[in-house]
Amino acid sequence: MYTFLKKDILVLFRDRTELAVLLAMPFILIAILGFALSGLLSGNSEVLSMDVAIVQEDNEQLGLEQFAEELNGSGIPAEARSRIMAAAQETSPSSILQGILTDESLRELVTAQEMDTAAAAEALEEEEVVAILTIPENFTLNALQKMLMDTGGGAELELMIADHAATQSEVFTDILEEFVWSLNFESAIAQAANGEAPAPEETSVQFGGVESVSAVQPISSFQYYTIGMAVMFALFVGATISGIAFVEKQQFVLNRILLSDQHPFVYLGAKAISAATVTFLQFCILFFFSSLLFGAFDLTNWSFWPGMLLIGFTLAICVGALAAFLTALTMRFNNDSITTVFAGGVVTIFAFLGGSFTPTEGMPDSIQKLGGWTPNGASLNAFLIWLQNLEIVLLWEPLSRVLLLTIVLLILSLLIFPRKGEA
Amino acid sequence: MLETEELKKVFKGKTAVEGASLYLDKGESVGLLGPNGAGKSTTISMISTLLKPTSGDVRLNGKSIIKNPSEMRRILGVVPQEIALYGELTAYENLKFFGRIYGLSGKALEGAIQRSLELVGLAERQKEIVKTYSGGMKRRINIAAAMMHEPEIIIMDEPTVGIDPQSRSHILEMVRQLNHEKGLTVLYTSHYMEEVERLCDRVYIMDHGKIIASGTKEELKSILSSEETVWIELDRPYPAFFKDLQSFKVIKQAVETEKGIKLILPKGSRILGEVFQASERHQVEIINVNVQKPSLEDVFLHLTGRKLRD
Numbered sequence: 001m002y003t004f005l006k007k008d009i010l011v012l013f014r015d016r017t018e019l020a021v022l023l024a025m026p027f028i029l030i031a032i033l034g035f036a037l038s039g040l041l042s043g044n045s046e047v048l049s050m051d052v053a054i055v056q057e058d059n060e061q062l063g064l065e066q067f068a069e070e071l072n073g074s075g076i077p078a079e080a081r082s083r084i085m086a087a088a089q090e091t092s093p094s095s096i097l098q099g100i101l102t103d104e105s106l107r108e109l110v111t112a113q114e115m116d117t118a119a120a121a122e123a124l125e126e127e128e129v130v131a132i133l134t135i136p137e138n139f140t141l142n143a144l145q146k147m148l149m150d151t152g153g154g155a156e157l158e159l160m161i162a163d164h165a166a167t168q169s170e171v172f173t174d175i176l177e178e179f180v181w182s183l184n185f186e187s188a189i190a191q192a193a194n195g196e197a198p199a200p201e202e203t204s205v206q207f208g209g210v211e212s213v214s215a216v217q218p219i220s221s222f223q224y225y226t227i228g229m230a231v232m233f234a235l236f237v238g239a240t241i242s243g244i245a246f247v248e249k250q251q252f253v254l255n256r257i258l259l260s261d262q263h264p265f266v267y268l269g270a271k272a273i274s275a276a277t278v279t280f281l282q283f284c285i286l287f288f289f290s291s292l293l294f295g296a297f298d299l300t301n302w303s304f305w306p307g308m309l310l311i312g313f314t315l316a317i318c319v320g321a322l323a324a325f326l327t328a329l330t331m332r333f334n335n336d337s338i339t340t341v342f343a344g345g346v347v348t349i350f351a352f353l354g355g356s357f358t359p360t361e362g363m364p365d366s367i368q369k370l371g372g373w374t375p376n377g378a379s380l381n382a383f384l385i386w387l388q389n390l391e392i393v394l395l396w397e398p399l400s401r402v403l404l405l406t407i408v409l410l411i412l413s414l415l416i417f418p419r420k421g422e423a
Numbered sequence: 424m425l426e427t428e429e430l431k432k433v434f435k436g437k438t439a440v441e442g443a444s445l446y447l448d449k450g451e452s453v454g455l456l457g458p459n460g461a462g463k464s465t466t467i468s469m470i471s472t473l474l475k476p477t478s479g480d481v482r483l484n485g486k487s488i489i490k491n492p493s494e495m496r497r498i499l500g501v502v503p504q505e506i507a508l509y510g511e512l513t514a515y516e517n518l519k520f521f522g523r524i525y526g527l528s529g530k531a532l533e534g535a536i537q538r539s540l541e542l543v544g545l546a547e548r549q550k551e552i553v554k555t556y557s558g559g560m561k562r563r564i565n566i567a568a569a570m571m572h573e574p575e576i577i578i579m580d581e582p583t584v585g586i587d588p589q590s591r592s593h594i595l596e597m598v599r600q601l602n603h604e605k606g607l608t609v610l611y612t613s614h615y616m617e618e619v620e621r622l623c624d625r626v627y628i629m630d631h632g633k634i635i636a637s638g639t640k641e642e643l644k645s646i647l648s649s650e651e652t653v654w655i656e657l658d659r660p661y662p663a664f665f666k667d668l669q670s671f672k673v674i675k676q677a678v679e680t681e682k683g684i685k686l687i688l689p690k691g692s693r694i695l696g697e698v699f700q701a702s703e704r705h706q707v708e709i710i711n712v713n714v715q716k717p718s719l720e721d722v723f724l725h726l727t728g729r730k731l732r733d
Contacts, residue, residue, distance in 0.1 A: 003520060003523040003524060004524075007509070007512070007516075007520045010511070010512060010516065011509055011511050011512065014511035014512070014552075015511060251505055251506065251507055251508075252503045252505045252507040253507045253508065253509065255473050255501070255503065255507065256501070256503075256507045256521065256568065256569075257524060258473065259471065259472070259473065259496055259499065259501055260496065260521070260524040260525045260572075261492075261493050261496045261497070262524055
């Protein structure tokens with residue numbers, strides 16, 4: 001295998017045209033798209049940053065006192081009362097909401113200003129704020145009653161959003177929905193635990209995953225397109241290796257290899273390994289130089305690179321299987337137009353579906369689903385999850401898709417590739 | 424040593440080879456002649472285990488190689504008509520790759536590379552990229568690659584196509600040496616009759632997928648022992664004159680080339696007078712007329728009705 005691998009890499013690296021396609025072209029596209037679309041995908045949150053007005057009609061301290069009075073008159077045993085009161089002070093919804101809106105991770109995204117009702121309405125009118133969040137009178141009392149004693153009708157927040165900033169408004173709504181969900185979740189736990197509130201650490205974890213778009217860990221346009229182009233041009237490696245295989249057949253080199261009594265599957269396996277190795281090298285080169293030239297990634301962040309390389313390695317294996325599949329088809333039909341069509345058309349379609357040119361989030365669900373099942377699209381999702389510093393467990397879904405595609409392609413390759421005497 | 428028995432190959436209903444039976448004794452040099460499309464390459468592919476015959480058998484030392492080709496592959500070297508090399512690699516890298524896939528390594532591999540390069544006279548230029556070589560040099564490395572594992576039998580399919588006379592002469596001398604001095608068994612196909620006449624002990628002639636004649640050069644020439652060849656040299660082709668000659672009943676075969684016309688006719692035929700009369704009728708300038716004994720090429724023409732390079 002090593003002999004074949006060394007030979008394939010030598011042949012590829014001496015072909016300047018192929019090298020230009022596999023290495024130079026992605027850099028050119030990263031530069032063009034990175035600069036041209038930096039506004040759209042900017043990770044500094046300028047586009048998504050928003051000012052919101054907070055109208056505070058609730059008096060938290062008074063609410064807590066009223067809740068304590070009500071609790072004392074409820075006939076609940078003293079020990080339970082003190083536990084509930086402690087929970088009320090720890091999970092006071094008004095404090096938690098304030099905490100979220102001034103949280104470190106949201107500071108760049110949301111600027112909350114406390115205003116009175118009239119000033120807030122004017123600010124919304126003047127498009128100075130994208131939303132007005134009103135915390136109504138007795139919010140604390142009503143919320144605690146519902147959360148900890150399961151009495152009353154609960155509390156409601158009032159949100160007024162602007163028409164002029166749909167995306168920002170949507171993001172802010174998401175933040176509040178996450179807050180409400182977390183609060184309800186906690187109150188359910190608190191009630192189940194008979195008034196014992198969850199530990200503060202858990203609370204902050206709940207609020208840590210507030211937004212998933214670009215608020216958690218912003219992605220710059222150069223980061224996005226480095227990954228987007230890397231996963232797209234990885235597919236070209238599959239076509240290139242398959243193209244080399246066809247030339248080997250045309251020039252009777254394959255016959256020479258078979259005459260040395262090598263099993264045809266050894267040859268096919270060697271093609272897969274060559275493609276996987278070249279793809280992985282391509283990733284390393286693209287990531288390294290994109291970091292160096294465009295500052296896409298921090299080269300000294302040692303905890304960041306293992307994840308990137310793992311995802312790259314998984315896609316590289318899939319590209320190896322893809323190269324084997326294309327080689328098998330080319331050999332079976334003795335025609336390299338399959339490879340030509342793949343490189344000339346299918347890769348572009350896959351790149352579009354997979355989000356290499358533009359994020360698929362705004363596209364129809366069907367396209368997003370299809371894209372998620374392309375090797376490049378699934379890998380791109382995995383890279384984004386890793387870049388956004390989301391939970392590692394989320395990587396499993398896209399990576400398992402890539403592995404599944406790998407297995408399917410390998411099985412098909414073995415079934416299609418001509419056996420002895422047929423090649 | 425090697426024999427084929429009634430080999431047949433059918434591709435999509437079309438018979439490419441039918442009933443091809445031939446044999447090669449150890450150390451023998453055998454020519455396989457035939458025009459394009461005669462079935463030579465298909466026969467060679469079946470003998471070299473690259474193609475399974477539709478029917479028939481190939482035996483090496485009495486054992487069939489159809490189901491167990493490994494033994495044959497171990498002792499067989501094939502020089503294809505195409506330059507089966509990696510143009511982007513150097514000659515050295517090419518030979519190293521082909522040596523490795525035959526299981527050679529270390530000193531044995533290095534020794535085989537240098538020996539093969541010496542054989543084809545390219546040791547000095549082994550570090551150059553193959554695609555920068557001349558056609559003749561590529562052909563020589565093509566042969567070197569087939570010699571890496573020291574085969575006992577070598578099949579050469581038109582190894583001198585499209586190269587300069589110097590490289591051609593070098594290759595022919597090399598093949599002669601391998602056969603005479605190292606005892607290599609050679610199966611040689613060529614469009615150049617003089618190559619086969621120079622190198623081969625015996626010849627098989629194929630046409631339309633069948634072996635139509637075989638034997639030593641002398642045996643084949645005796646097919647035309649009762650004929651003679653008349654070569655009429657002309658300054659240019661004269662189609663009407665040629666057509667007129669073809670109508671002579673005594674002429675068995677007539678072939679027109681750019682330089683003249685070749686006629687095969689029974690020994691002692693008195694035809695020259697009529698030929699000159701026809702030349703006057705067509706205002707043809709005859710430069711020279713030569714009556715020869717039939718060559719192997721004439722035998723080929725007689726048997727197939729075609730020139731070898733048709």
